[in-house]
Amino acid sequence: MKITRVETFAVPPRWLLCRVETDDGVVGWGEPMVEGRAATVRTAVEELSELIVGQDPLRIEDHWQTMTKGSFYRGGPVLSSAVAGLDQALWDIAGKVYGAP
Numbered sequence: 563m564k565i566t567r568v569e570t571f572a573v574p575p576r577w578l579l580c581r582v583e584t585d586d587g588v589v590g591w592g593e594p595m596v597e598g599r600a601a602t603v604r605t606a607v608e609e610l611s612e613l614i615v616g617q618d619p620l621r622i623e624d625h626w627q628t629m630t631k632g633s634f635y636r637g638g639p640v641l642s643s644a645v646a647g648l649d650q651a652l653w654d655i656a657g658k659v660y661g662a663p
Contacts, residue, residue, distance in 0.1 A: 563585060563586045563618060563619060563620070564584060564616055565614050565616065565619050566583050566584060566585050568581070568582050568583075568611035568648070569581045569583075572600055572601075572604065576595075576598065578593065578647070579647075580647045582651040582652060582655060584655060588655050590619070590652060590653070590655035590656075591650070591654055592647035594645075594648065596640060596643045599639075602640055603640055603644050606644035607644045610648060611648070613629055614628070614652075619652050620655070620659065625649075626645065626649055629641075629648065
């Protein structure tokens with residue numbers, strides 16, 4: 563199974579959701595958000611998604627390390643929120659694959 567696509571959805575007035583899709587059709591959802599900075603976090607999610615598209619979605623800890631240590635961003639609320647949203651979506655996928663809540 564591979565990650566094929568990451569999409570973001572802005573929901574007015576201030577929320578942001580991300581959707582991670584796999585080639586098996588399993589979809590995971592996450593919420594990357596910093597109050598008042600949805601556009602900034604959206605850009606970070608889009609840039610970080612380049613690191614995980616084409617990869618196995620079940621290697622969640624590896625992706626976390628890559629996104630936090632191997633990207634342009636270095637700490638702070640924007641990176642933390644972007645990674646958190648993608649991380650949530652990957653755990654959502656894992657839960658669906660393994661039949662866990």
